[in-house]
Each structure stands twice: as C-alpha cells, then as structure tokens.
Amino acid sequence: MKISNDNPTRRQPQEVTTALPARGDSLSSLAMSKPHWEDSPYFDGWKEYARNPYHPINDPSGIIQMDLAENQLSLGLLESWLYTHPEASIWTEEGLSMFREIASYHDNLGLPACRKGIAMFMEEVGGRKAKFERDRIVLTAGATAAHEVLTFCLVDPGEAFLVPTPYYPRFDRDLKWRTGVDLIPVQCSSCNDFQITIPALEAAYEQARARNIEVKGLLITNPSNPLGTTMENSTLRNLLAFVYEKNIHLVCDEIYSGSVFSSPKFTSIAEILATEKICQTDRVHIVYSFYEDLGLPSFRVGVIYSYNDTVVTAARRMSRFSLVSSQTQHLIASMLCDTDFVRKYLTENSKRLRERHEMFVSGLRVAGINCLNSNTGLFCWVDLRHLLQFRNQEGEIILWTIILKEIGLIVSAGSSCHCSEPGWFRFCFANMDDQTVQESLNRIHLFVESKTPNQRGMAG
Amino acid sequence: MKISNDNPTRRQPQEVTTALPARGDSLSSLAMSKPHWEDSPYFDGWKEYARNPYHPINDPSGIIQMDLAENQLSLGLLESWLYTHPEASIWTEEGLSMFREIASYHDNLGLPACRKGIAMFMEEVGGRKAKFERDRIVLTAGATAAHEVLTFCLVDPGEAFLVPTPYYPRFDRDLKWRTGVDLIPVQCSSCNDFQITIPALEAAYEQARARNIEVKGLLITNPSNPLGTTMENSTLRNLLAFVYEKNIHLVCDEIYSGSVFSSPKFTSIAEILATEKICQTDRVHIVYSFYEDLGLPSFRVGVIYSYNDTVVTAARRMSRFSLVSSQTQHLIASMLCDTDFVRKYLTENSKRLRERHEMFVSGLRVAGINCLNSNTGLFCWVDLRHLLQFRNQEGEIILWTIILKEIGLIVSAGSSCHCSEPGWFRFCFANMDDQTVQESLNRIHLFVESKTPNQRGMAG
Numbered sequence: 001m002k003i004s005n006d007n008p009t010r011r012q013p014q015e016v017t018t019a020l021p022a023r024g025d026s027l028s029s030l031a032m033s034k035p036h037w038e039d040s041p042y043f044d045g046w047k048e049y050a051r052n053p054y055h056p057i058n059d060p061s062g063i064i065q066m067d068l069a070e071n072q073l074s075l076g077l078l079e080s081w082l083y084t085h086p087e088a089s090i091w092t093e094e095g096l097s098m099f100r101e102i103a104s105y106h107d108n109l110g111l112p113a114c115r116k117g118i119a120m121f122m123e124e125v126g127g128r129k130a131k132f133e134r135d136r137i138v139l140t141a142g143a144t145a146a147h148e149v150l151t152f153c154l155v156d157p158g159e160a161f162l163v164p165t166p167y168y169p170r171f172d173r174d175l176k177w178r179t180g181v182d183l184i185p186v187q188c189s190s191c192n193d194f195q196i197t198i199p200a201l202e203a204a205y206e207q208a209r210a211r212n213i214e215v216k217g218l219l220i221t222n223p224s225n226p227l228g229t230t231m232e233n234s235t236l237r238n239l240l241a242f243v244y245e246k247n248i249h250l251v252c253d254e255i256y257s258g259s260v261f262s263s264p265k266f267t268s269i270a271e272i273l274a275t276e277k278i279c280q281t282d283r284v285h286i287v288y289s290f291y292e293d294l295g296l297p298s299f300r301v302g303v304i305y306s307y308n309d310t311v312v313t314a315a316r317r318m319s320r321f322s323l324v325s326s327q328t329q330h331l332i333a334s335m336l337c338d339t340d341f342v343r344k345y346l347t348e349n350s351k352r353l354r355e356r357h358e359m360f361v362s363g364l365r366v367a368g369i370n371c372l373n374s375n376t377g378l379f380c381w382v383d384l385r386h387l388l389q390f391r392n393q394e395g396e397i398i399l400w401t402i403i404l405k406e407i408g409l410i411v412s413a414g415s416s417c418h419c420s421e422p423g424w425f426r427f428c429f430a431n432m433d434d435q436t437v438q439e440s441l442n443r444i445h446l447f448v449e450s451k452t453p454n455q456r457g458m459a460g
Numbered sequence: 461m462k463i464s465n466d467n468p469t470r471r472q473p474q475e476v477t478t479a480l481p482a483r484g485d486s487l488s489s490l491a492m493s494k495p496h497w498e499d500s501p502y503f504d505g506w507k508e509y510a511r512n513p514y515h516p517i518n519d520p521s522g523i524i525q526m527d528l529a530e531n532q533l534s535l536g537l538l539e540s541w542l543y544t545h546p547e548a549s550i551w552t553e554e555g556l557s558m559f560r561e562i563a564s565y566h567d568n569l570g571l572p573a574c575r576k577g578i579a580m581f582m583e584e585v586g587g588r589k590a591k592f593e594r595d596r597i598v599l600t601a602g603a604t605a606a607h608e609v610l611t612f613c614l615v616d617p618g619e620a621f622l623v624p625t626p627y628y629p630r631f632d633r634d635l636k637w638r639t640g641v642d643l644i645p646v647q648c649s650s651c652n653d654f655q656i657t658i659p660a661l662e663a664a665y666e667q668a669r670a671r672n673i674e675v676k677g678l679l680i681t682n683p684s685n686p687l688g689t690t691m692e693n694s695t696l697r698n699l700l701a702f703v704y705e706k707n708i709h710l711v712c713d714e715i716y717s718g719s720v721f722s723s724p725k726f727t728s729i730a731e732i733l734a735t736e737k738i739c740q741t742d743r744v745h746i747v748y749s750f751y752e753d754l755g756l757p758s759f760r761v762g763v764i765y766s767y768n769d770t771v772v773t774a775a776r777r778m779s780r781f782s783l784v785s786s787q788t789q790h791l792i793a794s795m796l797c798d799t800d801f802v803r804k805y806l807t808e809n810s811k812r813l814r815e816r817h818e819m820f821v822s823g824l825r826v827a828g829i830n831c832l833n834s835n836t837g838l839f840c841w842v843d844l845r846h847l848l849q850f851r852n853q854e855g856e857i858i859l860w861t862i863i864l865k866e867i868g869l870i871v872s873a874g875s876s877c878h879c880s881e882p883g884w885f886r887f888c889f890a891n892m893d894d895q896t897v898q899e900s901l902n903r904i905h906l907f908v909e910s911k912t913p914n915q916r917g918m919a920g
Contacts, residue, residue, distance in 0.1 A: 027774070104530065105757040145782060296563050297565040297566075308487075
C-alpha cells in the first residue's frame with residue numbers, strides 16, 4: 001500500500017463550513033488540510049535527504065544531515081550508566097521485581113519518582129537557583145506534545161501568541177494545526193544580535209490588536225533555537241514586565257537549558273520569579289524535555305511546568321492523550337535521581353559540546369564564514385549573507401538549494417524561522433561524529449574556494 | 461502546592477464567544493471547562509476509593525477496585541519472557557548495542573519491527589483470517605489517544621458518532637473534550653442481550669438528522685466493553701451495510717480481541733472485509749492497544765489501523781503529539797515478533813480469564829445474581845435489577861452508592877454507560893488475585909443475605 005503525502009481531496013478545507021446534505025463519509029477539515037510545513041521547499045529537502053543520506057563508506061557523496069538538533073556526543077555516558085545500573089531495568093535479576101508495579105495502571109500524574117527526578121534535574125540545570133515543585137510537573141510524550149497541550153490550555157482558536165524571530169520552524173507546523181492558535185512573528189535583527197526588544201514586542205502587539213486579534217501570550221525559547229544563545233536576566237525581567245502590563249501569558253521553552261557550553265550561564269525564568277519574589281506568577285509556564293539535553297529524542301519525555309493551578313489541572317487532564325510509557329518514566333526516574341551522575345553528565349556534556357562547537361565554528365572561520373556568537377545548543381546561526389546571489393528570500397532559497405544539492409548538506413534557512421534578514425542559516429553539529437563534521441567542513445571549504453578564485457588569486 | 465479539581469473560573473466557558481477588551485490573561489475555554497465525567501457521582505466514588513483502598517493486611521475493610529479493566533492474571537508470563545530475553549533490553553550485555561539506535565531520532569512512523577510485531581499479533585488474535593499491512597498501522601500513546609486522533613481525523617466540531625449502548629463511559633470524557641464530537645447513544649436492551657439492531661441505529665440516525673446534527677460515523681466496541689461479548693458475523697455485516705448506506709465511517713474498537721476466553725470466537729471487522737471481498741473499505745478504521753490483552757496499561761501503546769489512506773497520513777501526522785517511547789516500541793517489537801510466545805500467551809491468558817470468569821460468575825450465582833452470558837473481556841455485566849429500591853436511574857445510583865459504601869466495592873453503574881435499563885453494573889474481575897475476588901464475593905453474599913432474611917427463612 002502506498003500512503004500518499006498529497007491529499008486526494010474529496011472536500012477542500014475551505015468548503016468545510018458549508019453544510020452539504022450527504023457528506024458523512026468525508027473526513028474532518030483537519031485531516032483534509034495540508035500542514036504549513038509541507039508547502040515549503042524545505043520539506044522537499046528532507047525527502048531528498050531521505051533518498052540519499054551520507055554514509056562514510058556506503059555513500060560518501062550523500063547528503064549530510066545538519067538540520068537535526070540531536071545530541072549524539074554524550075550517548076556513551078548514558079550507556080555506561082545503564083550498564084552499571086541493572087536495578088533500573090525491569091529485565092534484569094536486580095530490577096525484575098519492579099515489573100508488576102511499573103506495568104500496572106497508573107493515573108496521569110506520572111510516577112512520583114519520575115517527577116522527583118525531573119524536578120531535581122531542572123534545579124540542577126538552573127544552577128540550583130530555584131525550586132521546582134513536583135506537583136506542578138505535567139508529563140507529556142515529548143516537547144511537541146507539551147507545547148500543544150499548553151496551547152490548548154491558553155488559547156481559543158484564532159487567538160495568538162507573539163513569537164520573537166528567528167524561531168523554531170516547527171512551531172508553525174505543530175502549534176497551529178489542531179489548536180487554531182495564530183503565531184505572530186516579532187521582528188528581531190542582526191544589528192543587536194537578534195535580541196528581543198520591547199519596541200519590537202509593542203509593535204507586533206499593536207499590529208495584532210489593530211487586526212482585531214486577541215494576543216494571549218508571548219512564546220520564547222531560552223536558550224534560543226535557532227540562535228544558540230541564552231537570554232540575559234535583564235531581558236527576562238523586561239519580558240515579564242511586558243506580559244504583566246499586557247495581561248498575557250509567558251511560555252518559556254527551556255529545552256536546551258542543559259546544553260549551555262560557555263558563559264554567560266543560563267538563567268531560567270524560574271530563577272527570575274524566585275529572586276524577584278514576584279507574587280503574580282500564574283501567567284508563567286515552562287516547557288522542558290529530555291530530547292535535547294540527554295540526547296534521548298525517541299524516548300519522548302516532555303514536561304510542562306506551570307505556575308498556574310488551573311493550567312496544571314487542565315494540562316494533566318489533557319496529558320492522558322499523550323502519556324509517557326511507565327517503562328521510560330522508570331528509567332528517567334532512576335537516572336535523574338542519581339545526582340552524582342547528573343552533575344558529571346552535565347559537566348562532561350558541556351565540555352563535549354564546547355569542543356564540537358569550537359571545531360565547527362573555527363572550521364567555518366577558515367572559509368571566511370562567521371556565526372553569531374553563541375554559548376548553547378546543538379547548532380549555530382551562520383551568516384552566509386555574502387554568498388547570496390540576491391539579497392532577498394528568493395536568493396536565500398537559491399543558496400539553500402545550492403547547499404543541499406551542490407555542497408550536500410541539509411540545513412535550515414532563516415526564512416523558515418521567519419528571520420527577516422535573508423542569508424542566515426542554522427547548522428546542527430552535535431548529531432554526528434568528528435569525521436562527519438570534518439567532511440561537512442571540507443565540502444564547505446571546497447565550495448567557497450570554487451566560488452572565489454579571483455579573491456584567492458589576489459590574496460595569494 | 462495544592463492543585464484543586466475545581467476550576468476557580470475567572471471566565472466561564474459560555475462567555476468565551478464574547479470578545480472582551482482585556483482578557484489576555486484568561487485561559488482557553490477548554491481549560492476552563494469541567495470534563496463531563498467529573499460532574500458525575502462516579503467521580504466521587506474514585507476519590508473515595510483512592511482514600512481507602514482495600515489491602516488484605518493493611519486495610520482489609522477498604523474498598524475493592526472492581527472498576528478497573530486491567531489484566532493482572534498473566535503478568536507472570538510476561539515476566540518469564542523478559543527474564544529469558546535479555547537481548548531485548550538496552551540494559552543488558554546482550555542488548556546494550558541497540559541503545560544508540562533505539563535512543564536516536566525516529567520519525568513518527570514508529571520502528572518497523574514494532575509495526576511488524578503488532579501486525580503479526582493482530583493477525584494471530586484474529587485467527588489469521590485477515591492480513592494487516594504494517595504501513596497502515598499508526599502508533600499512539602495508548603488507545604485513548606488513538607480514539608482521539610481518529611476522531612480529529614473524521615469529524616469537525618459539532619458532528620457526531622452513533623454509539624450503541626451500553627458503552628465505555630470514558631468515551632464521553634475522552635472523545636468529546638478537545639475534538640468537539642457529539643456522541644449519540646443508540647438504545648439497545650436486555651430483551652435481545654443488548655445486541656445492536658438496525659431499527660435502533662436507524663432511529664438514532666434519524667433523530668440526529670432531525671436535530672440537524674451531521675452523523676459522521678458509527679463507533680462500536682467489539683468485543684464489547686462493558687458487555688464482555690463478541691459480535692456475530694451477521695451483525696458486523698449488517699453494520700457495514702448500514703454505514704455504506706448512510707455514507708458514514710465505522711470505527712471498531714477491538715482492544716479486547718485478545719481476551720476472548722470461550723466460544724463464540726472473535727471476528728475482527730478485518731476478517732469480514734477480507735472474506736466478503738468488499739472493495740470500498742476506506743470507511744473502516746480499527747483501534748487497538750496493548751493495555752488490555754497484554755496487561756500493560758502504563759506502557760501506553762495504542763494503534764490506529766485505517767483502511768483509508770488519507771486517514772493514515774493525517775493520523776500519522778497527528779501522532780507526533782502522542783508518540784510511543786522507542787524503548788517501549790523495542791520491547792513490544794521483540795515480544796510480539798516471538799510467534800511461539802504470542803501463541804502460548806494467548807492460549808494461557810484465555811484459560812486464566814475463563815477460570816477467573818467462572819469463579820466470579822458462579823460465586824454471584826450462589827447469591828442469586830445473574831450476569832449477561834459473556835465470552836470475553838476483563839469484566840461482566842451484572843444484573844442487579846432485583847436489588848433496586850426504585851426502578852429508575854435514581855434507584856441505580858442509590859444501589860451503586862450502597863455497593864460502594866456498604867459492600868465496599870467500586871464498580872461501574874449502567875447509567876454511566878448510557879444503559880437505558882436501570883440495574884445493570886459492570887464488575888471487573890481480572891485486576892486482582894483469587895483471594896481478593898473471594899473477598900468481594902464474600903461481601904456480596906453477606907449483603908444479599910442481610911437484605912433477604914424473609915426469603916431465606918421461607919426457603920428454609
């Protein structure tokens with residue numbers, strides 16, 4: 001059987017509101033709609049990558065995957081932990097006695113030990129500056145689910161979140177579809193390293209209001225995806241002041257908080273709330289997951305941490321559509337309650353990310369390519385404006401296509417992140433080994449050299 | 461922190477449609493709404509059970525949980541399998557080499573081996589009368605999620621499914637909330653053992669149409685929850701004819717198909733489609749899970765099997781909000797691809813369920829209590845009409861309260877399943893050991909004796 005990605009529409013989404021006499025066999029408007037992302041050229045890029053992935057021996061000219069923010073640098077640390085902790089497995093002589101308890105029915109609170117471990121981990125990542133109450137932790141099957149559940153809790157269809165740009169492209173794909181939320185980009189620019197400013201927020205807010213759109217919240221990623229930067233305390237305080245003034249919510253995606261590899265340190269919004277002794281905290285909500293920081297993307301453990309009691313209750317009810325396997329909860333619980341391991345892991349992971357980042361960024365520098373200064377994450381924000389044929393979005397797509405088809409790298413283009421300045425790209429560097437990073441750099445060097453023979457001649 | 465179950469509503473759901481000038485800090489209408497179930501007296505019953513659960517030593521007068529359809533009878537078989545298959549665990553020397561592959565990023569198709577194992581298991585359960593294509597399998601975090609995703613795919617808010625009664629109470633709680641589907645009960649009665657009839661379906665369909673409600677599908681559970689019965693082939697053929705005539709979808713929940721313990725055998729809708737050589741299959745969708753048949757409720761593995769290509773594509777996209785941990789997929793894959801184990805498990809599980817069912821039903825018979833003849837499931841449908849004080853819903857709630865507070869058993873009342881005849885109750889019998897079943901029977905006997913001194917005297 002072939003499942004098509006195209007919808008052989010018996011009914012177009014725009015026709016949905018018209019009641020027809022006998023349309024019982026048709027599908028919902030959601031099922032008939034095509035998600036935003038699949039209309040973009042980048043979707044074709046992923047399909048092309050799937051047809052021809054790089055392999056050092058089997059396909060050395062294949063496409064290298066640099067559009068996947070996955071951390072493979074520290075999996076060995078996790079392997080060692082697993083091997084030395086058989087009691088945490090329901091398979092082993094030491095752990096089998098837990099099987100019945102793990103397998104049997106649990107409500108949607110999640111295992112207490114799992115929530116305890118998550119709270120301890122979030123405290124550790126935040127430098128032990130704020131406490132996380134385990135009763136405020138809602139588990140979901142990954143960060144995507146956490147974001148969707150939170151959106152279902154905060155907005156009605158047609159209401160909006162402000163989202164500073166550049167932002168994670170899949171917010172468009174994931175958050176809008178079933179909830180009906182509108183995402184309104186807040187323009188940030190390279191002139192101040194893409195930092196969020198209050199005038200930009202005010203402008204986006206006022207434009208939305210002028211279009212009669214109800215703004216319900218501000219959604220930020222801190223550390224930023226795709227920038228790889230952490231927010232300053234003063235910025236966080238300004239954002240809090242903004243949401244209080246506008247009477248809206250603040251959703252802080254902190255899924256890269258355990259991936260900071262150099263100064264400045266990461267500040268969680270929880271630390272600001274704790275140190276500023278802000279009473280009115282119930283508009284603040286944090287999203288976390290173990291995809292990025294632990295390198296466990298497919299274990300699907302997402303977290304909503306809300307300071308709002310009603311949101312915690314509603315999100316927990318909704319989490320029954322998106323529960324985390326108790327087998328995986330048991331693993332997470334055992335691993336994260338091992339404080340010694342967590343501290344060593346965070347330190348070593350940070351070191352490995354720093355070395356990898358330095359390797360990639362300095363390799364780019366040799367080719368005359370600069371990146372935004374960054375201190376976190378599994379990617380960097382690369383400035384290729386000087387390689388654009390045209391200084392507009394079309395020029396960016398042309399360059400992105402060249403990177404895909406000629407250089408053989410799949411990366412994210414800034415326009416997919418709503419970046420208003422053409423020529424910026426996100427390159428992921430932690431989902432591969434050193435040799436593959438070197439191969440990607442070699443290809444970039446060759447390409448840049450082939451494009452600049454005159455300059456090289458002049459320089460020589 | 462105390463999370464209240466009550467919503468301290470700053471905004472009532474009914475006010476949502478009225479746009480107010482500054483309501484940005486309010487929550488969504490979903491978050492502010494109280495789910496159907498929490499308004500029922502049965503919700504209080506669960507809270508009462510949570511405060512005072514039965515334990516043979518610590519709390520021998522506590523409430524026995526007979527409202528939980530969970531199979532604990534065959535967990536030992538699973539334990540033995542785990543212990544003898546260390547290669548299927550990422551913890552062991554034999555299986556650790558799989559860790560990186562399991563942990564790394566996978567798309568939402570699910571592991572191929574997992575889908576293969578599920579297809580093989582569904583074929584085995586269906587008596588190998590129909591093939592299941594693994595490309596039509598969509599994985600979700602449990603059957604609840606599978607049902608919700610399928611509903612999102614088939615209906616727009618306000619459209620409806622017909623659901624024969626008595627039906628699983630949590631359909632009201634789980635399916636309606638976020639999708640906006642309307643569930644229209646189809647009346648069935650004890651005069652024909654609650655079998656679904658075409659006149660009852662026609663009546664419900666016409667009433668819905670008269671109320672201008674668009675009926676999009678018929679949702680059945682086969683085997684039935686709460687009846688514990690399987691549907692005859694002729695019934696399934698009639699239902700198919702009905703949905704074809706009305707141009708609507710058929711959703712078949714088959715989550716108890718591996719729990720049949722006596723004749724007649726289970727017939728999957730897949731078998732009907734295969735043997736009748738029906739071409740127009742794309743209105744048929746199956747929901748399955750491993751909660752009930754394998755006794756793994758908290759591992760959260762649900763399945764949508766749709767014959768409709770567009771539904772498969774849309775459901776798979778939606779499954780990213782509800783993915784199954786790859787760790788658990790790996791376990792399911794390893795276990796279900798072991799055909800010998802699966803056959804032995806199904807045979808032995810069936811034997812254990814038959815013995816337990818016989819023990820409970822014969823124990824009730826001694827107390828003068830009859831059940832609907834059943835051949836499957838983890839529960840039976842108990843006729844307590846002769847114990848009703850009033851032959852109406854109020855009388856049923858009074859009796860349910862007596863069962864909870866005086867006898868000390870939590871069970872489901874027929875009215876929570878939309879049963880139109882007061883006095884029927886669902887008793888679960890597979891989530892406990894023999895001693896606890898005996899304790900529940902002792903309590904029932906004592907109660908019945910205490911209520912019938914005259915009759916006993918007369919009989920004596």
